[in-house]
Amino acid sequence: MRMRQLPALLAGLGLSMSAFAASSDKWDLPVHVKKLDNGMTVVVSEDHSSPTVGVSVVYHVGMRLEPKNRTGFAHLFEHLMFQGTPNAPKGVFDKTITGGGGRNNGSTRPDFTNYIETAPVSSLEPILWLEADRMKTLDFNEKTLKNQQDVVKEEIRVNVKNQPYGGFMWIDISQHAFQKWENNHDGYGSFQDLEGASLDDVRAFHRDYYGPNNAVLAISGDVTPDQGFALAQKYFGGIAARPTPKSGDFSEPLNKAEKRVEQTDALAQVPAIAAAWKIPERGSRDQAPMAVLAELLAGGDASRLYQGLVKGREIALNVDSLFGLVDPWTYDGPTLLTVFALYKPTSNADAVLTAIDEEVAKIAKDGADEATLKRVKTRMLADWNNSLESFINRADTLAKLQTLWGDANVVNKIPGWIEGVTSEDLKRVAATYLVKNNRTVIDRKPVAKEAAPAPASAAAAGAKN
Known part of the structure; x- marks a missing residue:
């Protein structure tokens, strides 16, 4: 009975379902942005619907900027970011986040590398401390480097070499479609290039591309902008900016022949x-x-x-x-x-x-x-x-x-x-x-x-x- 009366009620109110949908489908996320004195940009999106937070630290470096003759290095470096620092040895990062009810991950793409976490809001400060700690430095050692070189090579075996089609629709196709090395090389990397990576390469990459001025921190969830900005300043504000190499011109025109x-x-x-x-x-x-x-x-x-x-x-x-x-x-x-x-x-x-x-x-x-x-x-x-x-x-x-x-x-x-x-x-x-x-x-x-x-x-x- 009540459902039958709904169309008449809507008509009486001068409403239509399309108008109702148009007004309710619009969703503007709250976005607040602040740049710290060291050049790091902080974004906060406040939402108190759940007592949890999401955190992302994105560095403006990816496969395009990895050194020549070091294919796969940006991805290898992503792995090394989880292998500990002098202050938080290997395992502390994961144990701290998962122990607080959270989870974390990272990925490497052509133009960025991202590190993400989600956890109850009570774990926000430990997460930010851990992210700031590995922005400062890593535990650079030969054993860890060798271990992660082997891990990445095994990942390639599992995901590419021993898989039907082997990622040809994104790895191989780019090698043939693009002319410039930055755009057409294999971002997973060759075994030879991965094995050739040295600790000096790792230190230089962290120094050049993992400074606060080349990073964006975003916090979403049960936190106000003032709280988020204050915490960013507390944990990241004291990290000095570092010179970042200028990127080259990677642009290419449309191809002229199939x-x-x-x-x-x-x-x-x-x-x-x-x-x-x-x-x-x-x-x-x-x-x-x-x-x-x-x-x-x-x-x-x-x-x-x-x-x-x-x-x-x-x-x-x-x-x-x-x-x-x-x-x-x-x-x-x-x-x-x-x-x-x-x-x-x-x-x-x-x-x-x-x-x-x-x-x-x-x-x-x-x-x-x-x-x-x-x-x-x-x-x-x-x-x-x-x-x-x-x-x-x-x-x-x-x-x-x-x-x-x-x-x-x-x-x-x-x-x-x-x-x-x-x-x-x-x-x-x-x-x-x-x-x-x-x-x-x-x-x-x-x-x-x-x-x-x-x-x-x-x-x-x-x-x-």
Whole structure:
């Protein structure tokens, strides 16, 4: 009875469900930013819905800036950051955080390295002390370096060398799509380069790139801005700024000729293809349209490519997309949009590429209808908001955006950028970037399996017959 009366009640109040949704879907995160005297930027996002906090420390250094002939060094260094300091020996960092009910992690990307924690608010000060302590110095010793070199090499064996397809859709594709070493080398690293890393390399990297003036600290959760800034000053304010090397020019124009590569894979069961295009630079007016276009093309089962290649033509087994190792908003140098698909052995790479080109051509000509565009945007906005629910992800996103954009409040601008994308924007971006001349393709095929030899007894029986 009461439910039946709801539409009449809403109509009587002059409300519509669409208007209600429009007003309630808007979510502005509180963002407060302060720079300490030593150059460290602090971001605080207050939220008292849970007595917990998320912490992220992001350093503006990643795979692009690692030394030449030291591929994989930025990732190796990330591992070393967890191996202790003179004040907090190995194991203290993890025991302190997990003992206080928290968890922690870290990752290395082309343009940043991030260290994240979440815990009850009572553990905030110990976390900040630990982060400041390893910003000051590490326990530099040969035993630890050798141990982590072996750990990283084993990680490569597990995640790349002994995996079907071996990350070819982000490692190999970049090597062929980009011209500059900073953009095209393997960020996981070669075993030779990893083994060649010395303690002097480690000390220099920490000195040059891990100073407070090259870092952003973000705190999200049950803390006020005044509290967060005071704690940042207490634990990080006394760390002196250190000179940071100037980064080079990593920019690259769009490619002018398609590149095709064939590979074999001894572990794969079916063939796979990766097609990648260079995308707009960060801050370009085409960045948001490219993000929406990627979602329209390969964002889930309703996407154009899934419906066109998997369901319609039935030549692919799946379709996915990726923006290198990051997302559409957290890169600061040349980056690729890569479409990755496993395809049926009865098909071939040319058929898959032709199908992709046909779907892209439809968008370049006709764009997307209003209902489809609304569906795609709604999914993107839901994913964006959901990603910010947890304090650890919220802090990490704010720290990354402050590092790369110089503006943590981009977190509140991205939804508007998505909403502002038009069908005409999609037509322009598809016709500009997703073209054959700007494309790099890797066709990765299983190694043909040789038939097993017949058992000796069976062969003998056959001979008697």
